[in-house]
Amino acid sequence: MTTGDIRVGMRLPTSIQICTRCRTALPLDAFSPDSRCRSGHTSACRQCCAEAMRAKYLPVPKPTLLDRFNRGVDEPVEFRDPTDCWEWKGSTQWGGYGSLWPGLKAHRVAYELFVGPIPHGLTIDHLCYKRACVNPAHLEAVTLSENVRRARFRQEFLRRIAA
Ligand SMILES: [Zn+2]
Numbered sequence: 001m002t003t004g005d006i007r008v009g010m011r012l013p014t015s016i017q018i019c020t021r022c023r024t025a026l027p028l029d030a031f032s033p034d035s036r037c038r039s040g041h042t043s044a045c046r047q048c049c050a051e052a053m054r055a056k057y058l059p060v061p062k063p064t065l066l067d068r069f070n071r072g073v074d075e076p077v078e079f080r081d082p083t084d085c086w087e088w089k090g091s092t093q094w095g096g097y098g099s100l101w102p103g104l105k106a107h108r109v110a111y112e113l114f115v116g117p118i119p120h121g122l123t124i125d126h127l128c129y130k131r132a133c134v135n136p137a138h139l140e141a142v143t144l145s146e147n148v149r150r151a152r153f154r155q156e157f158l159r160r161i162a163a
């Protein structure tokens, strides 16, 4: 007998019980005796109970780098606007750059997670000029001298429009 054979309102033979977890109709001896339950047996079958027990004692999987990154931006990246700045909500260091344990820069992690490995010797430039932004679309791997040149250019530009 399976749950497919059972119709609503049908009276089950007393030797059969439906497991509350796997929804399978099973003979009573598939359930552990439990005097606290009305039927005198646990509501979940022995197999489901054993699985639940195993799950309870199984070590919680360690969060991946992506999990930790998603926590830093409040919501998984797949739900974020791809054009917006993704402001880092986790801890920050180095004058406003997002940081991830152990001493990783969040924007560099973003680049490596979504774009690829940062070529040796290159630095990550924020095209949106926001240090806390970790949107990979706003990040570009450039040489240090290019990064400095851009920063100087921007400073000069800001100085001129302020004048
Ligand atoms: Zn079950």
Ligand SMILES: [Zn+2]
Pocket (backbone or CB within 6 Å): 084, 085, 086, 128, 129, 130, 133, 134, 135, 138
């Ligand atoms: Zn940005």
